[in-house]
Amino acid sequence: MTVKEIAAQVEALAPLHHAEDFDNVGLLVGRPDMEVTGVLVTLDTLEAVVDEAIARGCNLILSFHPILFKGLKRLTGKTYVERVVARALENQIAIYSIHTALDNVPGGVNGALCQALGIQDPSILIPKKQGIKKLVTYVPKAHTPTLLDALFAAGAGSLGHYSQCSFRLEGEGSFLPSVAANPALGTPGTLQREPEDQLHLTFTADREASVLAALFRTHPYEEVAYEVTTLENDYNHLGMGMIGSLEAPLGPEAFLEHLKQVLGTPCIRHSALPETPVQRVAVLGGSGAFAIEAAKAAGADAFVTGDVKYHQFFQAEGKLLIADVGHYETEQFTKRLLCDYLSEKIPNFAISLSETKTNPVNYF
Structure with a gap:
């Protein structure tokens, strides 16, 4: 290979x-x-x-x-x-x-850390911005099934646990081919009106090249009318950090001991110990202090990461336990x-x- x-x-x-x-x-x-x-x-x-x-x-x-x-x-x-x-x-x-x-992928660094720590049903902590795009195109009705199949195969219409997702509107398209055109439908120099479907499909940004290649390869028209826009929607299946729950709550000291045993570290830098038990846990492997506020907003009892600076520990504000277990330890x-x-x-x-x-x- x-x-x-x-x-x-x-x-x-x-x-x-x-x-x-x-x-x-x-x-x-x-x-x-x-x-x-x-x-x-x-x-x-x-x-x-x-x-x-x-x-x-x-x-x-x-x-x-x-x-x-x-x-x-x-x-x-x-x-x-x-x-x-x-x-x-x-x-x-x-x-x-x-x-x-x-x-940034669920089955990556933070997914592995969650699995090691026994964090169940983890989800993305900070969804990646501008990770979803939408294709809008227009196709003669008779060609809609073939084009959709090609776009689905290229990754369009797949988000999370769902695939082959699309939306279709019926309408009429019109175009006037010039004498130099080679139209799939109609005659050069004559206005053509054609029953068409307007198709809407979303896809992850990394699929854009393959989706457009499938569009151009499969669409019957000589000139393909299409739009690709970047959506502001959060893509909750992609992003930094993860958050989930332990099977059973642990006292703060017991939780820190659990981290030491699983991660093989002799010491942990941490914020003040809370009076409540730890069950909902956020993690971010490597240098993850930038996610402290996200962990608080998500209702985490504890946040496990590395490379936390002195003043960043103050951000716990008694609302969660910040555990700096080390950069290497969270990515090992x-x-x-x-x-x-x-x-x-x-x-x-x-x-x-x-x-x-x-x-x-x-x-x-």
């Missing part, structure tokens, strides 16, 4: 279009047409991880965090980033990162998720889970 083919499998789980604008995702080092001898899955791409890939005969590193986040102006080996990139290039190893594209299940997913999608192919410890934070 090539890098591009394996990337397509990863992007079926977490389309790159779902990544945040500030992020740097996709193929960072290497060629998309390179044949892959093996895949090493890791959370971070460090020099030791590249060495592990060499030792295991893997020439593609699938990393959650991107090693290249800002532009490089030189490759002199002065920084760890430069050394990683140079060593990968020297050994013809490709590096691919998925990062916030996987943060991600590489297993990716490894298991790829192993299922590409059986009998060398997919390896990195054994290199990449957490830069140590505890004394």
Whole structure:
């Protein structure tokens, strides 16, 4: 398989279009047409991880965090980033990162964290904005079923647990083909009136290219009349963080002990302990302090994340327990998720889970 083919499998789980604008995702080092001898899955791409890939005969590193986040102006080996990139290039190893594209999908980073912590029936905490688009087009009535089938197959009309959703209005279209036109219906130079259906279908933003390709490929008209608009509706099946409930409430101290046991951390930074038990829990893997207000608004008893700053703990305001369990700790299940997913999608192919410890934070 090539890098591009394996990337397509990863992007079926977490389309790159779902990544945040500030992020740097996709193929960072290497060629998309390179044949892959093996895949090493890791959370971070460090020099030791590249060495592990060499030792295991893997020439593609699938990393959650991107090693290249800002532009490089030189490759002199002065920084760890430069050394990683140079060593990968020297050994013809490709590096691919998925990062916030996987943060934003329900079955990604936060879904794995919810599963580990026993959080049931989780839903998106902060729905992604402008994640839904709508197509409006006009088609001769006789061609409506064929066009709808093609659009459905391309992903239009699918939102959440529903598919093949559309709305249709009947009307009459009119057009005057010029003498240079080659109309599917009517005659050049003659005004044509045709019974048509106006079709409305919504789709997720990452499907736009495939939906439009299906429209142009299937529509009978030489010139297709259509509109694509971006909706302001929240897309509740995509976004940052998740919130759900524990099977049974826990006292604040017992809840923190539960976090320590599951996440394997010796200490937790947290806000003042509430007097009420914890049952409804919000999570956001990595640096998630920006979601504290969203967790409060959603009625969370506790919010589990990493990288909370001093003044951000004040935002608890006695309304929820903020638990900073660490950046790595909240994302540690991600590489297993990716490894298991790829192993299922590409059986009998060398997919390896990195054994290199990449957490830069140590505890004394």
